[in-house]
Amino acid sequence: MSGGARQRPREPLAVLREVWGYPAFRGLQAQVIEHVLAGGDGLVLMPTGGGKSLCYQVPALCLAGPTLVVSPLIALMQDQVLALRQLGVAAAALNSTLPPAEQRRIERSLLDGSLRLLYVAPERLVQPGFLELVARARPALFAIDEAHCVSQWGHDFRPDYLEVARLHARFPEVPRLALTATADRPTREDILDRLELRAGRLFLASFDRPNIRYRVEPKHEPRRRLLALLREEHAGQAAIVYRSTRAAVDQTAARLAEAGIRALPYHAGLPAEERARNQERFLREDGIVMVATIAFGMGIDKPDVRLVAHLDLPRSLESYYQETGRAGRDGLPATAWMAYGLDDVARLKALVAADDGREERRRWIDRQKLDALLGYCETTRCRREVLLGYFDETLAAPCGNCDTCLEPVAGYDGTVVAQKLLSAVYRTGQRFGAGHVIDVLRGEDQERMARLGHDRLSVFGIGRELDPAGWRSVVRQLVALDLLSVDVAGHGGLSLGPAARPVLRGERRVELRRDPALRPARGTRPGAARPALDLPTEALGRFEALRRWRLEEARRQGVPPYVIFHDATLAAIAASPPSGEAELARIPGLGASKLARYGAAILAVLGEPPGAPGTGRAAAGGWA
Numbered sequence: 001m002s003g004g005a006r007q008r009p010r011e012p013l014a015v016l017r018e019v020w021g022y023p024a025f026r027g028l029q030a031q032v033i034e035h036v037l038a039g040g041d042g043l044v045l046m047p048t049g050g051g052k053s054l055c056y057q058v059p060a061l062c063l064a065g066p067t068l069v070v071s072p073l074i075a076l077m078q079d080q081v082l083a084l085r086q087l088g089v090a091a092a093a094l095n096s097t098l099p100p101a102e103q104r105r106i107e108r109s110l111l112d113g114s115l116r117l118l119y120v121a122p123e124r125l126v127q128p129g130f131l132e133l134v135a136r137a138r139p140a141l142f143a144i145d146e147a148h149c150v151s152q153w154g155h156d157f158r159p160d161y162l163e164v165a166r167l168h169a170r171f172p173e174v175p176r177l178a179l180t181a182t183a184d185r186p187t188r189e190d191i192l193d194r195l196e197l198r199a200g201r202l203f204l205a206s207f208d209r210p211n212i213r214y215r216v217e218p219k220h221e222p223r224r225r226l227l228a229l230l231r232e233e234h235a236g237q238a239a240i241v242y243r244s245t246r247a248a249v250d251q252t253a254a255r256l257a258e259a260g261i262r263a264l265p266y267h268a269g270l271p272a273e274e275r276a277r278n279q280e281r282f283l284r285e286d287g288i289v290m291v292a293t294i295a296f297g298m299g300i301d302k303p304d305v306r307l308v309a310h311l312d313l314p315r316s317l318e319s320y321y322q323e324t325g326r327a328g329r330d331g332l333p334a335t336a337w338m339a340y341g342l343d344d345v346a347r348l349k350a351l352v353a354a355d356d357g358r359e360e361r362r363r364w365i366d367r368q369k370l371d372a373l374l375g376y377c378e379t380t381r382c383r384r385e386v387l388l389g390y391f392d393e394t395l396a397a398p399c400g401n402c403d404t405c406l407e408p409v410a411g412y413d414g415t416v417v418a419q420k421l422l423s424a425v426y427r428t429g430q431r432f433g434a435g436h437v438i439d440v441l442r443g444e445d446q447e448r449m450a451r452l453g454h455d456r457l458s459v460f461g462i463g464r465e466l467d468p469a470g471w472r473s474v475v476r477q478l479v480a481l482d483l484l485s486v487d488v489a490g491h492g493g494l495s496l497g498p499a500a501r502p503v504l505r506g507e508r509r510v511e512l513r514r515d516p517a518l519r520p521a522r523g524t525r526p527g528a529a530r531p532a533l534d535l536p537t538e539a540l541g542r543f544e545a546l547r548r549w550r551l552e553e554a555r556r557q558g559v560p561p562y563v564i565f566h567d568a569t570l571a572a573i574a575a576s577p578p579s580g581e582a583e584l585a586r587i588p589g590l591g592a593s594k595l596a597r598y599g600a601a602i603l604a605v606l607g608e609p610p611g612a613p614g615t616g617r618a619a620a621g622g623w624a
């Protein structure tokens with residue numbers, strides 16, 4: 001179709017610079033936008049933080065008619081609308097929580113051409129009269145955000161997303177852009193079919209998140225490790241800590257709070273008001289640590305989460321990618337840290353092996369998924385290579401920004417060690433836990449061994465080459481490799497696993513990793529909030545002052561701080577403080593509207609002598 005005829009005389013790059021204050025498009029953005037402005041349909045697959053929203057928001061400002069955006073969650077829509085309004089863009093969200101008068105006002109602004117973007121939930125599309133309203137508004141573009149919600153394969157299937165097809169049936173001439181961060185092929189194919197987008201163009205970005213540093217370590221005093229991470233590397237920064245059960249969430253949140261961390265719990269067992277309040281605080285205050293089950297995260301697009309920690313293994317690499325992806329949406333450095341141990345491995349192995357009526361195919365898939373996850377944990381290769389490889393993407397070289405790249409991990413031929421351990425498990429009768437088997441190998445606890453007759457076994461004392469921690473690492477790896485099984489329902493007794501025989505017979509080699517020694521957690525004094533960027537001390541003071549000003553401004557307006565400015569923008573201002581409005585305008589992220597609204601206030605904050613209070617009194621404390 002000839003979308004060109006309805007195009008406003010506005011050039012995308014000029015819009016990007018004027019409205020957003022960004023100097024250039026990123027990645028595939030320019031191509032997507034050009035395609036949409038030429039009237040084409042498309043599906044955009046970009047990772048979280050990849051810059052999907054601009055792919056339809058910039059065209060929305062270049063086209064003559066309004067853009068209709070379908071989005072699954074009210075919270076997501078509201079964030080987008082608030083952010084657009086900060087940029088001086090006329091945007092609104094229609095949802096059932098609005099008073100009727102407000103709904104009518106929005107409808108009028110849609111019809112009189114003053115509204116550029118209208119966000120709606122999919123159920124709105126089936127309401128009587130809504131499509132008539134859309135017809136009268138003569139839309140120029142349909143954007144379908146979180147398009148994986150249309151797929152049954154995705155994790156967030158929303159049956160009412162299927163109603164999106166009505167839009168195309170009714171308005172075949174209006175171009176459609178679907179967007180998602182869900183990468184896997186079945187979901188992608190499903191979206192193309194269900195939204196009838198086969199004739200459109202597919203924009204597939206790399207799913208790498210280069211700013212996230214992946215770190216995985218064997219569980220050893222995990223709570224202390226986490227505390228050290230929060231105090232020493234991510235003090236005062238927003239973080240999410242994932243746990244697998246509600247009880248574990250409550251416990252970890254309480255422990256962190258006792259240790260002086262501003263931690264809040266979130267899980268489906270909490271009263272709805274408490275959950276909503278905790279989420280609100282996470283979004284609106286700086287530096288809250290959310291301890292949560294996987295019930296938390298969908299629809300949270302807070303850009304400045306600096307750490308995502310897993311204290312229990314996630315369910316699969318897909319979940320891991322998705323959950324860790326909530327870190328560093330703003331592109332600044334962020335950490336994904338995970339601790340895993342024998343307990344986690346044994347628990348997941350037992351879940352997958354359980355005979356709970358799943359079909360054979362489902363069980364096979366579950367086993368594959370668990371093996372991929374454990375393979376990621378136990379690898380000696382670059383984590384990112386393994387992670388992206390799982391999504392069929394190849395890295396040109398090891399990433400240099402994961403634990404195994406930064407501190408290479410040795411692999412070794414563990415065949416003999418494995419044989420010793422398997423023999424010890426076998427000869428002690430396949431019922432003792434790891435602690436006892438390790439004592440047998442190391443020839444410890446003579447008295448007890450004599451009582452059991454284990455001091456007379458041929459395996460007694462044949463494993464003094466490894467210390468107990470070294471042996472525990474081997475046990476964990478052999479469980480991961482199905483050479484050993486753990487009786488999780490009982491007392492954790494070890495028995496030979498399905499793959500043990502060939503190893504015992506010397507027919508199969510076993511490759512193991514030598515877990516690096518963990519550096520002891522250092523001092524435990526809470527530090528000051530740090531920006532993710534390396535800023536010199538002097539700039540740090542300015543950054544903090546700007547952050548205090550932003551928090552107060554956000555409270556005054558009742559919006560989350562990040563819709564006013566992202567950390568990256570404040571850090572850029574702090575790094576080279578501009579002396580006047582003209583210099584300020586050159587900072588990325590300061591478009592015309594924000595410059596007019598906040599320029600003077602920012603310059604005033606910068607002009608204050610260091611150490612002076614911010615522009616208001618409440619600046620120093622949080623608002624907890």
Ligand code: ADP
Nearest residue numbers: 022024025026047048049050051052053054330
């Ligand atoms: P997604 O929806 O894909 O998760 P967003 O659209 O929220 O990602 O963008 C992620 C971040 O990157 C936002 O802070 C956004 O302002 C920023 N961003 C997007 N495009 C650009 C660009 N061309 N230049 C600078 N920053 C950008």
Ligand code: ZN
Nearest residue numbers: 382399402405
């Ligand atoms: Zn790496």
